[in-house]
Amino acid sequence: MDEVEVVVAHSERATLRVGDVFLKVDADQARIDREVEAMSRAPVPTPEVLWRKPPVLAIAAVPGATLGRLGGPSTGSSAAWAAAGAAIRKLHDAPLPPHAGLAGRSSTALAAELDAECELLVTKGLLPADLVTRNRQVAEAALRPWTPVFTHGDLQIAHVFVDGDEVTGIIDWSEAGQGDALYDLATFMLGHEERLDDVLAGYGTDIDLDVIRAWWSVRSLLAVRWLIEHGFDPFAPGCEVDVLRSRM
Known part of the structure; x- marks a missing residue:
C-alpha cells in the first residue's frame, strides 16, 4: 500500500498524496467549486478530477x-x-471566467492591505524598516489600471509541470479568476529572475518589467508574516526575504 505524503498542511487547507492521487481537503466548499470550474475552463493541461466528496477533492x-x-x-x-x-x-488569452480571482484585487484595496502589512512587519520586528520601505516604494508600480484576463492566481513555479519541452499540467487553481496578467507572470518567475527572457520569449508580447518587479515586492511583503505564522521559512536562501533584499 502506498504511503500517505503530506504535501502541504495549514489551517486553511491540506493536500495529501497517496500514490498518483492527490486529496485536497478544504472546508471552504465555494473555493473547491471555483477550482474545479477554473480547471474545466482553462485551455491548458490540468489535473483530472477523479471524484469529489466535500470537503475532499481527489485529483x-x-x-x-x-x-x-x-x-x-x-x-x-x-x-x-x-x-x-x-x-x-x-490562459491569459482565454475567455474570462465569471468571478474575480486573487490576482483581481483592486489597486485601492491592495494598497490598503499592503500598507497595513508593511506596518505590521516593522512593528513586530519581522523585517528592517528600510527593507520594507524600499520594497513598498517598488511595489507602487503594480498599483495601476490593468485589463482583466483569465489568471491562475497562484502560479508558483512548483505548480507548472513539464516533460522535456512540453507543459504537461498546471495544478492548484483555487485562486483562479479574472485578474492582472503580470501578477501571474511575476508569481511564476519569483526568485528566478534569470529565466525572465526565456519565459517572455514564449509569452510573446512586450512586458513592463518595472511592474513585474513591483509584483515581486508585493507578493513577498504580503507573504512573509503569513509564512512565518504557518510554519514556513521566508528567510531560507532564495525565498521571499532574499527577493525583497534584491530590490535594495
Whole structure:
C-alpha cells in the first residue's frame, strides 16, 4: 500500500498524496467549486478530477516534473521555460471566467492591505524598516489600471509541470479568476529572475518589467508574516526575504 505524503498542511487547507492521487481537503466548499470550474475552463493541461466528496477533492497526478521551486535551482531547458510562457499566454488569452480571482484585487484595496502589512512587519520586528520601505516604494508600480484576463492566481513555479519541452499540467487553481496578467507572470518567475527572457520569449508580447518587479515586492511583503505564522521559512536562501533584499 502506498504511503500517505503530506504535501502541504495549514489551517486553511491540506493536500495529501497517496500514490498518483492527490486529496485536497478544504472546508471552504465555494473555493473547491471555483477550482474545479477554473480547471474545466482553462485551455491548458490540468489535473483530472477523479471524484469529489466535500470537503475532499481527489485529483490525478500530472506527468512530468516542475521547473524548480522557490529557493531552489531552476531546471529545464530554455525551450521548456518558453513553453511555460506560451501556456501562460494561452490562459491569459482565454475567455474570462465569471468571478474575480486573487490576482483581481483592486489597486485601492491592495494598497490598503499592503500598507497595513508593511506596518505590521516593522512593528513586530519581522523585517528592517528600510527593507520594507524600499520594497513598498517598488511595489507602487503594480498599483495601476490593468485589463482583466483569465489568471491562475497562484502560479508558483512548483505548480507548472513539464516533460522535456512540453507543459504537461498546471495544478492548484483555487485562486483562479479574472485578474492582472503580470501578477501571474511575476508569481511564476519569483526568485528566478534569470529565466525572465526565456519565459517572455514564449509569452510573446512586450512586458513592463518595472511592474513585474513591483509584483515581486508585493507578493513577498504580503507573504512573509503569513509564512512565518504557518510554519514556513521566508528567510531560507532564495525565498521571499532574499527577493525583497534584491530590490535594495
